[in-house]
Structures are given as structure tokens and as C-alpha cells.
Amino acid sequence: MSANHHVVTGGTGFVGSAVILELLATTSAQITAIVRPNELQTATERLHGVLIPLVADYQLPEELISEIANRTRAIAGDIEQPRCGISDIVITAPEPFRAAQLEGAELWHCAASLQYQDRHRDQINRTNVDGTANVVELAKEIECSVFNYVSTAYVAGNQTGLIRPQPASADNVNNLYELSKIAAELIVTTSGLPFRVLRPGVVIGHSETLNAISSDGLYGFTRSLVKFANLLERTQPGLSDTLQVTMVADADGGIDLVPVDIVAREAVALSRLQSPENYYHLTNPTPPLIGVALEAAFSSAGLRNPLFSADCQALNPTDRKLQARTDFYSSYIVNAKRFDRSTVIEALGQQASAGSVLDLDTLIQYCNRYVEGLNARQPAAAVNR
């Protein structure tokens, strides 16, 4: 029997919020999110402040708004604190979060840091590694029924070819982020708790509306390009129109871009169908080519289509500057890989996603949607002359 209570970390984030909306839409369960309050909002205000606008953004049924009000609550907490900073009193005593409600809940650990730079090493470890350990500690206290850990398909690191749904090796990592996610997977899978390791691809906006509250993955890459284009214009007006950069990329390989609603749908379906302890690639069975995705991002950023090379020796100094700015995303665009979805298909059968076809025009729309928001938030800095 599926749980009647779910506890979610990262509920104000991109994947976590989509999981909550999917749980609301497809189950009758109560949902408790662990949310960091801010100076202006309580935890619940913050959670609802994210969830309610998403109903319109994702064109979900309006009734979901009352479901959000009635079936979701947030407790103030911080996964970087022991037991997520949640006191015994909060867990066991006050309304509406009686221990009885939380006991046996299914836990979704979606919170993560997507930082990757060396200087953020401590932050990455605090959030992704220590944070996961703290959530596991809490999960044990409430005797959670299943610990769903949202990891990433790209823990595969620099491997190529078909990636099996199995434990990842730290020997293959490209960056600190991947390393931290592998460490966190290990904490979960060795905790003694029943678990599912859910590994989405590069999560993009909603499959129908294209809307997203993410600024990472494809969007982070696009933002890097926008800023690079602005830099070129600052350096020499018109340069972004004329300069053609070379990128190291496997243009003909696939990049696993997957819409957020499809990730959430498969994740929650795995829960509803009580799929067994395993690793699941919540990826796109029909991923676009890396070259196509890059073309879309470059187009949205106002840059010429790049040239592609398999060899970093082919890069000139300007190319290398761009490479440094987009280094994190290299793991998505080199060492092309495909993700084995057999565990998902076996568990979900017909309910498994048939794939989201993302052609160039669609990807440009995704990127344009993000760039419009970015430019509205942060116009290019003024150039002194």
C-alpha cells in the first residue's frame, strides 16, 4: 500500500516542487515539506509561494490550488543541521505534525546544491553529503517507509555508451558535484532504509508550457553563453555576431534533457506502484543530439553556432575562456552516453514515458523562455565609454 504521508526536502526547488504537485494530483496523501524559512516568509508561506504559481505555469487544474492549501504544510528546517534542525517537539508534539502522521511516511530527498566550483567545496559537501546524512537520520527517526533519493543520471561521470542503473563509481567523476551525489547515494543505499535512487537527466521546463523555475542545467549553460555574448559585446561591439567559437563536444551524441513533469510523473508512479529498492534512470528515451541542444542555446544567447571539436587542443584562447565558464556542463556534452531505463520500464510498464521529442525549434523555445526571464531580471551591465 502506498504511503498516506510524504515528507519532501527541496520542495521549493525545481524537481521537489514538481514531485509535490504530482503527489497532489495522483494521490490523496498529506505532504510535509522541510523548508528553510526566510526573513519575510514562514516555511509554509514560502512553500505555497512556490507551489501555487506553478499551477498556472504548468497549466494544471485549478483545483490543485485548494489541494495545496489543504494537503501540504511545511516545517521550518535545514538539511544542513543535524536531524534537519527539527526539534523533537516539532516532530512529536504540535499540530498538525503529530508523530503519528510522520511515522511511516515516504521520504523524498530532493534538496541539493548544484554548485560545482572548487571554492564551493565545503558548501557542496555540507548540502549534498552531510545534508543527506542528516535527512537519513531524520528518516530513521520517523521510520520512513521508503527513502526516495533524487540524484542525477550524470553520476555516470566520464563513462560513455550505455549506462546501467547500478551504483556509480567515484573514479569516473568530472567534478565535485558528481562526487557529492555519488557519496550521497552511498549514504542512502547503506543506511538500512528501504530506498529508491532516482536519477533524472538534465531537467528542463514543463513539456507543455516550457515553464521552469530552474536556473541550472540547460539554463545555467545558456546563462553562461548570454554572459559570454555580453562580454564579447563589451570587448568589441558586434563581436558576438562575428566570432565563431569552437567547443569541445560530442555533437552527434545524445544529451539527456528531460522535462520536469515527466521526471515527476515517473518518480511518483514508481512510488504509487511501490517499485522495489533499485536505481532508476528518470531520463528521456528520445534525447536530442548534443549539437542540436548547443545550437539552441547559442541561438538564444545571440551567438553564432559553434564549431565542434573532440580535441581541446583545437581551442584558441578565446574558446578556452568560454570553456572555463561552461566547464561544469562539459560532463553533459562530452563522453556522450545513453541511460538504460530497464528498471523504470520494468516497474512502470505502460506508464513509463515514451519520451519527449525535443527538436531544435522546441529547444530554442525552452532557451528563449529562460533568456527572456533572465534579461528581465538582469539586463546586460552598462558599458563605460
Added chain:
Amino acid sequence: MSPNPASESTGPSPLLVLGTGRCGSTLVSEIVSLHPSLLSVSELFSFTTDLGNRIERAFPAEPISGEKFWRTMAEPQPRQSLLLRHGLAMPEVLYPWDQGRFTFGGCPPIMNAMIPHLDCNDPDDLFDRLGLAMRANPTVPMPDHLRIMFRWLQSETNTAAWVERSGGSLRIAHRLIAAFPEAKIVHLVRDGRDTALSMSRHIGFRMALLCGLQTETLGVDPFETGDRTDEADLTDELAGLLPENFSRQSFDEFDLPASLCAHYWSGEIVQGLNVLASVHPEHLLTIRYEDLLRTPERIIESLGNFADVEIADDWVRRAADLVRPQPPRWNQLPPDELIALESACAPGTDALARFAERSREQSLSLACKTPTGSRN
């Protein structure tokens, strides 16, 4: 009614020496400073604009008081102060730190180079007397304050005309030409490849371009605001060079490719030439740095003639003695870097060639229209 400072002066026209920076213009200031009739104003705008990052602030649109004008000249600027605090003094900085009262963290913009260039013995005294005089200025537009300052300095040095030269001032050519329509223009040009290579190694240009990289990534100027919302987008290299993290070692290790400087050089040349196209050909002298190195006497004489000052043999000889051979360095680059450098320089180099051709045609046309011996 207050007099128009622009129309007051008689005698030789003032000169503005414009260039991209790293084009040999410091040498021109030194040559000018040897001439008894010329006031050599050096690096005024380099430092009052904080290495080109505070241009709007240095050229306020509205009239300002003498007090405010003096603050622009005297209040230390953040980038230059940061560099000096970390022992990163550009070769252009002339202030005698061991003798004067100003410190690395608190040096007025005009004390970095302009005042010590005029009086290396007691720059503090000249600064104090200038400040006393300038603070009493009426509320006038910025260019008029500058004219009053130049005239005061001309009076102090008994010179007939001022020659302002700041590294990289081609960037603000439109502002300077609009501010000083009475000035004639010297455009100093150097081979883009060597200029870019020199920029990539020069403290001031490294700082200016670094700030551009940081500003575009953060969306805000990190020296003007503490907003670090987009800090995560900075590479470790750029984050390590934020004002709050800055270290000399990080700055020395900062990788600034010459080809990126070459793109910048091309942009400055193309835009600068667009501005210079509006200057009357007789009010514009283009000097190629390589010609100055090859035939210093001839170029120095042509500069003197253009400035309408006496060409004394002694001045030409002493000035020519300042010129040292400077073989090109771009040809020592590895082939791939050279290709990138030359490709990046191409728009600027082509624009210079087109501009030179057009200037030749205009000169020929003017020569045909003007009777021999007459001058207007």
C-alpha cells in the same frame, strides 16, 4: 556673464593625444614635457575614470561646483587603490611614495601621474596649491573646470598650450572632442599585435579587462556594489579576484589571452576611428609608433609643427634621445596563438588602413583646393 573659457586662450591650440593604450603614448607625454612651451598633462583621465571604469562619474553632465570638481581630482579610486595596496603599481605611476604624504590606499587620481609628471620634486605642494585654487572655481561644466585647471598649471609652468595624454583615451574620444572643440587631435597608433600583447601583460589593462569579465558575469560592477547574487557564475579564477578576495598572486596568475586584448583593441580602433572621422583633417595628426621608433626626429618635428610651437634643435635632440628601439614581440608567439592574435586584430588593422586611405584622399583634395602657402 561669465567668460567662455574655451574662447579665452590665444596662441597654440591645445592637443589631445588619443590612443588605445599600450601604443607608446607615455613616450609622447615625455617628449611633450621637454618642450618649454607645452604643458604635458599625463594620465589625467586614466586615473580620474579609475582605469576607464568610472567614465560617467568623471564627466558629469551637469555643471558642478569647484568643491565637487576637486573631489573628482582628489578622491582615491577603488581599483587603483586596490592595485597599489597589493604592490601592483603600473609603470605610469610616478608618485614618490617614500617622500610624499599619500599612501597606497589613499592616493588622489591626479597624484598617481599627472602632478608628479609636472613636478617630481614636491608634488604634494603643487597638489595643495592647485586644490586651493580649484575649490574656489564657480559652478561650471566639467570641461570648463578642466580648462581652468590647465590654465592655472600653464601659469605655474609658464607654458603656452596644454597637451593631454591618457592611456586608452581613444575610448572617450567622443567625450573629449565634444568637451574641447578647440583642441587638435594626435592619434597615436601601434601595431595591434604588439599593443594587444602589451595590454595582456599591463597591470592597468589586466585590471580593466578583469573588471569587465567580472561585471558581465555578476551583472553588476563588484567595485560599486556588494551584490553577489550571481557569484556562483564566476569561475574560481574570477571569484578569487573580487575586491574582497583579491591577492597579488591571483592577479599575477590571471590568464588574460593576448587575443582577447586584440579583440578589445580592434573594437577600440573601429569605434575610435568612427569618432575621428568627424575631425577636420587639418586638426588631426596620426602618428604611427613604429615610425616614431624608426625616425624619431622627423616624427617629433611633425608633432611640434602640428602643435604650432617652436621647433628647437635642442628639443628635438633631447626628445629623440628618449626613444629606445623596441623590436616587435608578436613574432615570438607560438603559431596557434599568433593566428588567433592576428585574426582578432584584423578588424582594427583593416579599419586603420581604410582610414589612412581616406585621409590621404582628403589631404589631396584639400591640397588641390588650398592655394600654395596659405593655411587656415
